Amino acid sequence: MQIDGWTLALQAVNFLILIWLLRRFLYKPVKEIIEKRKALAEQAFVESARAKEDAEAARKRFEDGRAHLTQERQEMLKKVDEELERERGDVMDEARRQADRLLESARAAVAEERQAAIAEIRAQATELAVDLASTLLSKSGSGTLNDIFLDRIEKHLRDLSESERERLKNDSAVDGAQLTVVTATPLAVTDQDRWRRRLGACLSQAERAEFATDPDIIGGAELRFPHSVIKFTWADQLEKAKDIMSRDETAS
Amino acid sequence: MVAASPLANEVLFHLGPVPFVRAVVTTWAIMAALTLVSWLGLRRAGVHAGTVQTVLEIVVEAIAKLVGEIIGRDSWPYLPFLGTLFIFLICANLAAVVPGLQPPTGHVETPAVLAALVFFSVHYFGIRSRGLLGYVRRYTQPNPLLLPLNVLSEVTRTFSLMVRLLGNIMSHELVIGIIVLLAGLLVPIPFMLLGIMIGIIQAYIFTVLAAVFIAAAVNSAEVE
Numbered sequence: 001m002q003i004d005g006w007t008l009a010l011q012a013v014n015f016l017i018l019i020w021l022l023r024r025f026l027y028k029p030v031k032e033i034i035e036k037r038k039a040l041a042e043q044a045f046v047e048s049a050r051a052k053e054d055a056e057a058a059r060k061r062f063e064d065g066r067a068h069l070t071q072e073r074q075e076m077l078k079k080v081d082e083e084l085e086r087e088r089g090d091v092m093d094e095a096r097r098q099a100d101r102l103l104e105s106a107r108a109a110v111a112e113e114r115q116a117a118i119a120e121i122r123a124q125a126t127e128l129a130v131d132l133a134s135t136l137l138s139k140s141g142s143g144t145l146n147d148i149f150l151d152r153i154e155k156h157l158r159d160l161s162e163s164e165r166e167r168l169k170n171d172s173a174v175d176g177a178q179l180t181v182v183t184a185t186p187l188a189v190t191d192q193d194r195w196r197r198r199l200g201a202c203l204s205q206a207e208r209a210e211f212a213t214d215p216d217i218i219g220g221a222e223l224r225f226p227h228s229v230i231k232f233t234w235a236d237q238l239e240k241a242k243d244i245m246s247r248d249e250t251a252s
Numbered sequence: 253m254v255a256a257s258p259l260a261n262e263v264l265f266h267l268g269p270v271p272f273v274r275a276v277v278t279t280w281a282i283m284a285a286l287t288l289v290s291w292l293g294l295r296r297a298g299v300h301a302g303t304v305q306t307v308l309e310i311v312v313e314a315i316a317k318l319v320g321e322i323i324g325r326d327s328w329p330y331l332p333f334l335g336t337l338f339i340f341l342i343c344a345n346l347a348a349v350v351p352g353l354q355p356p357t358g359h360v361e362t363p364a365v366l367a368a369l370v371f372f373s374v375h376y377f378g379i380r381s382r383g384l385l386g387y388v389r390r391y392t393q394p395n396p397l398l399l400p401l402n403v404l405s406e407v408t409r410t411f412s413l414m415v416r417l418l419g420n421i422m423s424h425e426l427v428i429g430i431i432v433l434l435a436g437l438l439v440p441i442p443f444m445l446l447g448i449m450i451g452i453i454q455a456y457i458f459t460v461l462a463a464v465f466i467a468a469a470v471n472s473a474e475v476e
Contacts, residue, residue: 004261006270007361014279015365018340021283023332025290029297030312031328037299 126245130238137219137234138184146183149220149232150195156230157202165203171225172205179209182222184233186213199223261359275356282343282356311339315459322463323470330466333373337366338459345421345451348428349444355451358421360414367414370462371406378469387469413461420454 137145157165172179181195192211199206206223214222220233261273293304301309315335320327344362347353356362378387391402424447431440 002260003360003364004271004273007261007273007276007359008365010270010272010276011279011356011362011365012369014276014283015336015340015369018279018283018286019332019336021287022290022336022339025287025294026308027312027328027332027335029290029294030309033294033297033299033301033305033309034313040299 122245126242130242133238134218134234138215145219145234146187146191146221150198153221153223153230153232154198154202156232157199168203168225168228169205171227172203177226179203179205180212180224181209182212182214182217182224184213184215184217184219187211195221261361262354273359273361274354275359275362278347278353279344279356279362281353282340282347286339286343315339318460319463322460323467325470330377330463333369334459334463334466337370337462338455341366341417341455341458342452345455346448348421348425348447348451355421355425357417357454358425360418363414363418363421366417366458367410370413370465371410373462374406374465374469377466381470390469409461409465413458417454417458420450424450 160168171177181192181199187195195211196207196209199209209223216235217231218234218238220231220236222233222236223230261275263271263273264277265272289304290308293302293308297305312331312335315338316327316331319330319334323330341357344355344357347355348358357366375387378390381387382390391399424443428440428443428447431443
């Protein structure tokens, strides 16, 4: 067996050239493709990881937002509840105050109406009593009553002070002035003379008194001077009783 | 008339003083075929691979994985040499299957060149990886007294590498020739199929041993 040096050298060169050729046309392209594919895979992995992180972050933001919204909703509900409670309390207080006012005003109105009704009833009762008394007095005999009133007029004139008696005297002293005795029913002439005598004992001008009738006085008599009147009549008494009853009613 | 030795190279032509034997021309054909296939398969290489590109990627990645597992580090710096060695040896060994061709590895020059290149590449990668002193120091391990034996083992393992490849391929060629001569045309077919297996196994063994030698040179003592 012989080893050919030329062949040895040629094969060595051939193999080195083959290494270069395959490195140029096989290994390098394959390596580049693998690296590119690996880079794409890593990029896809990174993008996937980033997308996952983004999704996680979005989920976390969503969870936080939801929690925040829930908390905010709870706070708003609590606030609304408090406001509603406060408004309800205010409304209830206001309603209670209004109800109290209404009740008070209603009570006042009822009391006023009651008082008015009582007053009306009392006035009507008084009116009725006065009318009844007037009717009874007007239908009762007047002779005895006239004498009673004459006694009371006589006593009143005697009880007058000197100055008052003087003033009545001066009032009757004017020319043409005349004392008129008014009764509810006409007096008989004898009665008129008796009235003149008894009144004249107290007042000198009474001796010339004239007599007149006025059914409205019901009973008793009025002494009408030119500028003053002395009343001792049932109508006057009833009017005074009516005033007294009205004052009592107002006072009650 | 003396018959030509079956071990002798057939000179196809001369270019000046340089004789071009059949093994060299076959090597050129293999180089051209590999380059052409690589260029055609990867000239428009993209992420979405075609059929040829896919096959080439699978082959390269399988070799890279094998080399990486043996060396224990990134295989791409060693792939041009070891990968080319494996691919060329397969093509060269299987050339016997193609009618009219003879495997270049069936003659002593090609295995010798490949073994020599392995020998030098081991030192090249070792020095590049560990530095000159660090690489030389490995010959004194575990004991400086073993330095001559370590140096001798470098030569003998290279020689055994060459002889193993040459013996298997050349003997297979001789067996096929003898059987064809004695038994006829169809009988050698099973032996040719056996030859395919032998060719692939020898290419694998040669490449793996070269990777192991390089790994021992570039890695630390415990790997060795």
